[in-house]
Amino acid sequence: MIGIIDYKAGNLTSVARALHYLGQPCEVTDEAGVLDACDRLVFPGVGAAGEAMSNLRRLGLDRRLREWIAAGKPTLGICLGTQVIFEFSEENATDCLGIVPGSVRRFPGDLKDRQGRFLKIPHMGWNGVEFSRSHPVFAGLPADAEFYFVHSYYPAPAVVDYALGWTDYGLRFCAAIAHKNLVAVQFHPEKSGGPGLKILDNFCRWGGADAQ
Amino acid sequence: MLSKRIIPCLDVRDGKLTKGIKFKGNIDIGDPVEAARIYYEQGADEIVFYDITASADGRAIMLDVVRRVAETIFIPFSVGGGIRSVQDMRAVILAGAEKISVNSEAVKHPEIIDEGARAFGSQCVVLGMDVKRVTVRREVPSGYEIVIHGGRIYTGRDAVAWAREAESRGAGEICLNSIDADGTQEGYENELTRMISATVRIPVIASGGAGSPEHLFEVLTRGEADAALIASIVHYRTHTIGELKNYLHNRGVKVRRKW
Numbered sequence: 079m080i081g082i083i084d085y086k087a088g089n090l091t092s093v094a095r096a097l098h099y100l101g102q103p104c105e106v107t108d109e110a111g112v113l114d115a116c117d118r119l120v121f122p123g124v125g126a127a128g129e130a131m132s133n134l135r136r137l138g139l140d141r142r143l144r145e146w147i148a149a150g151k152p153t154l155g156i157c158l159g160t161q162v163i164f165e166f167s168e169e170n171a172t173d174c175l176g177i178v179p180g181s182v183r184r185f186p187g188d189l190k191d192r193q194g195r196f197l198k199i200p201h202m203g204w205n206g207v208e209f210s211r212s213h214p215v216f217a218g219l220p221a222d223a224e225f226y227f228v229h230s231y232y233p234a235p236a237v238v239d240y241a242l243g244w245t246d247y248g249l250r251f252c253a254a255i256a257h258k259n260l261v262a263v264q265f266h267p268e269k270s271g272g273p274g275l276k277i278l279d280n281f282c283r284w285g286g287a288d289a290q
Numbered sequence: 291m292l293s294k295r296i297i298p299c300l301d302v303r304d305g306k307l308t309k310g311i312k313f314k315g316n317i318d319i320g321d322p323v324e325a326a327r328i329y330y331e332q333g334a335d336e337i338v339f340y341d342i343t344a345s346a347d348g349r350a351i352m353l354d355v356v357r358r359v360a361e362t363i364f365i366p367f368s369v370g371g372g373i374r375s376v377q378d379m380r381a382v383i384l385a386g387a388e389k390i391s392v393n394s395e396a397v398k399h400p401e402i403i404d405e406g407a408r409a410f411g412s413q414c415v416v417l418g419m420d421v422k423r424v425t426v427r428r429e430v431p432s433g434y435e436i437v438i439h440g441g442r443i444y445t446g447r448d449a450v451a452w453a454r455e456a457e458s459r460g461a462g463e464i465c466l467n468s469i470d471a472d473g474t475q476e477g478y479e480n481e482l483t484r485m486i487s488a489t490v491r492i493p494v495i496a497s498g499g500a501g502s503p504e505h506l507f508e509v510l511t512r513g514e515a516d517a518a519l520i521a522s523i524v525h526y527r528t529h530t531i532g533e534l535k536n537y538l539h540n541r542g543v544k545v546r547r548k549w
Contacts (some may be wrong), residue, residue, distance in 0.1 A: 088410075088411075089383055089384060089386075091360075091384075091386065092360065092386065092388075095360055095361055095386065096364055098361070099361065099364070124411065124413075125411065191291060196491065198491050198492060198493055198516070199491065200412075200413060200462070201292070202292075202413060202462070202463070202493060203292045203293060203295055203335070203493070203516070203517075204292065204293040204295065204335055204546045205291065205292050205293070220548040222547065222548055223548050224293060224546040224548065226365065226366060228413045246291060247291065247292065268364060269364060269365055269366050269388065270364070270365070271330070271364055271365050271549040272548075272549050273548065273549070274364060275364055
């Protein structure tokens with residue numbers, strides 16, 4: 079069973095629908111007991127970091143999530159879920175979970191493309207991800223696959239070894255993270271067509287070891 | 291960098307497509323869920339549904355369509371038409387849509403944009419703008435006026451000013467429909483699109499007038515649109531989405547080509 083962590087951050091059913099489509103049993107829940115019994119976790123979310131962290135603390139899920147990841151449970155962060163595993167987010171100046179060293183920064187307002195035109199924020203739409211090494215969860219993707227992004231803040235890991243995938247939007251930011259049994263993406267695999275479903279399917283079959 | 295998006299638009303009444311789409315062997319498909327699946331498989335980057343149902347029963351049917359679409363396709367999709375309140379928005383989002391589009395209601399009660407953005411985030415709220423070319427006058431300095439109810443009522447609002455206001459109220463995207471170009475298949479209103487795109491810093495989807503791949507190229511380059519809405523050009527099988535994307539790619543426009 080896959081546990082989808084419900085911390086009242088947006089509509090979490092789209093991840094559940096994608097997992098159903100892949101034939102993977104899953105449950106959207108905020109109950110620590112149920113999540114504890116799950117053999118893997120998805121940590122999604124849409125919304126603001128400040129409210130996300132206060133909900134996690136109120137539900138007691140902040141401490142439990144650290145424990146589950148430390149204990150080796152394969153875990154997939156998506157979008158806001160990915161952002162709050164860092165130490166700090168510039169969004170609402172929020173102290174986050176501190177599972178990955180580094181912070182989450184806002185795209186600068188004067189972000190420009192190579193032709194000098196202002197870029198729109200949020201970064202919304204389809205963009206590529208350049209993977210710097212291979213990883214079981216990202217295996218079998220077409221070389222020029224694109225993924226669906228919607229965000230105004232981007233992950234900036236302090237330890238470059240955590241960074242697995244990079245995306246260009248006026249600046250080069252880290253769009254995919256992998257460390258031991260944790261993988262986390264800034265884009266939405268559940269809304270990224272075939273390549274996104276491939277990532278979810280890979281995750282469901284992954285034992286949790288980083289190396290190939 | 292971001293790809294330019296190609297977005298087929300499906301009009302739905304009482305749970306059925308108003309104009310069927312032609313598919314293999316010229317079969318006419320009237321089921322919006324099946325049409326969405328076909329366009330998803332052809333490489334649509336997003337899908338827009340316009341619900342032109344008037345009755346309450348029809349609206350309940352639409353929510354069921356939205357639920358079934360959400361179980362079938364794994365790209366973002368939006369629903370517009372008849373959205374009058376935050377409760378209407380919530381029902382559509384809970385049924386599985388990523389975005390809601392508001393049009394006439396936002397002209398009458400602009401606060402719905404603020405309320406929607408507060409409740410669900412700006413990325414969920416698309417402002418649909420129906421625009422007609424008019425003689426320049428004091429209230430309409432751009433020469434483009436906002437119209438509602440399918441173009442029957444002139445509002446006295448300038449398109450550029452309304453785009454700016456919607457952005458400041460929290461709209462996350464603008465879907466810009468030229469009533470003059472709509473249905474002509476003679477090309478998008480590029481000048482208007484460029485004007486709105488230069489005014490706001492939120493994405494602009496151009497709508498109305500697509501009849502050939504060249505038209506998409508024009509609006510995505512000269513018109514500076516972030517996305518192009520298409521209807522007849524794919525519904526009548528003149529082109530597949532894949533063909534349109536290959537054409538754009540060959541002319542140097544960045545589009546998503548693996549799905």
